Amino acid sequence: MHKDLALIYSRCFDTYSYGIFHPMKVERYRLTYDLMQACGLTQHTKAEMVEAVPATREELLKFHRSDYLDILEHYSRDDNSCANFKYGLGDIENPVFGGLYEWISLMCGGTVTAVSEVVQHGRRAAFSMAGGWHHSFPARASGFCYLNDVVVALQPLLEQGKRIVYVDLDAHHGDGVQEAFYTTDQVLTISIHECGKDFYPYSGFVRESGEGRGYGYSVNIPLVPHSDDLILEQALQRIVLPLIKAYKPDLLITQMGADFMRTDPLTRLEGTTAFMEYAARCFMATGLPWVAVGGGGYDSINVARAWTMLWAAMLEVEVPYVLPPGFQTILRGLGVDQTLLHDPPHLANPDDFARAQKALDENVAFLERRIFPLYHIRPGGMA
Numbered sequence: 594m595h596k597d598l599a600l601i602y603s604r605c606f607d608t609y610s611y612g613i614f615h616p617m618k619v620e621r622y623r624l625t626y627d628l629m630q631a632c633g634l635t636q637h638t639k640a641e642m643v644e645a646v647p648a649t650r651e652e653l654l655k656f657h658r659s660d661y662l663d664i665l666e667h668y669s670r671d672d673n674s675c676a677n678f679k680y681g682l683g684d685i686e687n688p689v690f691g692g693l694y695e696w697i698s699l700m701c702g703g704t705v706t707a708v709s710e711v712v713q714h715g716r717r718a719a720f721s722m723a724g725g726w727h728h729s730f731p732a733r734a735s736g737f738c739y740l741n742d743v744v745v746a747l748q749p750l751l752e753q754g755k756r757i758v759y760v761d762l763d764a765h766h767g768d769g770v771q772e773a774f775y776t777t778d779q780v781l782t783i784s785i786h787e788c789g790k791d792f793y794p795y796s797g798f799v800r801e802s803g804e805g806r807g808y809g810y811s812v813n814i815p816l817v818p819h820s821d822d823l824i825l826e827q828a829l830q831r832i833v834l835p836l837i838k839a840y841k842p843d844l845l846i847t848q849m850g851a852d853f854m855r856t857d858p859l860t861r862l863e864g865t866t867a868f869m870e871y872a873a874r875c876f877m878a879t880g881l882p883w884v885a886v887g888g889g890g891y892d893s894i895n896v897a898r899a900w901t902m903l904w905a906a907m908l909e910v911e912v913p914y915v916l917p918p919g920f921q922t923i924l925r926g927l928g929v930d931q932t933l934l935h936d937p938p939h940l941a942n943p944d945d946f947a948r949a950q951k952a953l954d955e956n957v958a959f960l961e962r963r964i965f966p967l968y969h970i971r972p973g974g975m976a
């Protein structure tokens with residue numbers, strides 16, 4: 594029987610380590626899978642588990658430069674620490690160790706597989722949890738990202754003339770993906786993120802709208818620190834959903850970084866699992882072929898909870914409010930005392946909310962003036 598959904602996974606996702614002091618903890622992939630399994634979501638009648646396979650050099654070369662891939666491969670064979678700052682490799686942010694190339698090729702291949710499952714095999718949607726490396730450039734690693742899985746995976750579709758919307762919910766601006774498509778109208782990129790004024794990667798301002806043929810096809814919604822679920826939901830409703838509807842893409846691909854959550858140690862947004870679930874249900878409701886990829890998230894339990902709720906939304910099922918007992922046992926073994934799967938409702942304090950609402954209203958007004966007319970969308974979001 595053909596199943597509607599594909600969950601892309603590999604037991605090898607958590608076999609590499611950035612180092613014990615690095616904020617990126619790869620065990621989040623295993624924890625996410627364990628929680629999905631504990632909720633009964635890995636054996637669902639609507640979904641198939643698909644093993645990730647590494648992206649080939651030929652696939653990577655459609656976006657990445659050969660000298661960069663050569664040096665990644667070379668460093669990867671060497672167990673000694675290596676560094677080349679021209680390529681962004683070997684600093685604290687983007688460490689290099691033996692086996693790195695195989696590991697990042699596998700993560701990237703997960704997204705190539707997810708796109709192929711939806712586009713070639715006609716699945717309704719797929720989730721590549723180990724994707725979402727949106728800060729990577731053709732010949733430079735940045736922000737813990739070495740290979741830009743989304744840009745690599747979309748290349749065959751672009752060659753076929755397909756049109757794509759990319760939505761990035763990660764707390765950081767999706768700079769690598771935006772730059773890759775900045776001058777084309779074939780991919781509409783939309784990023785909601787914490788404002789880059791004093792925050793990595795220091796880009797993603799509302800006036801970054803694309804260039805040449807790409808003008809109007811890069812959209813940024815920067816949010817001030819302490820923006821909460823109500824602000825995030827408005828950004829989605831007022832800008833993202835009307836643009837998706839008006840652009841009418843062949844494929845929707847969304848980066849679902851979980852670092853917009855208020856307990857994330859690296860960011861200052863105040864979202865909860867409720868926004869992850871809301872966004873996922875909105876994307877599902879578009880009826881478009883949909884690929885979701887992972888992304889940031891530096892509290893591994895947050896990531897597991899948020900992405901389990903995302904997968905449940907794809908399956909169109911509910912998950913319990915409390916974590917299943919088996920998963921609570923896993924957490925206790927890790928010394929974590931967490932019992933809830935859903936976050937309790939959270940609102941920012943009133944002063945922070947007022948500031949966030951004012952900033953959002955200004956950005957929405959700007960985008961309604963500059964971008965919406967290109968799509969024949971009337972202010973208020975009606976196409």
Ligand SMILES: [Zn+2]
Nearest residue numbers: 763765852889
């Ligand atoms: Zn991030």
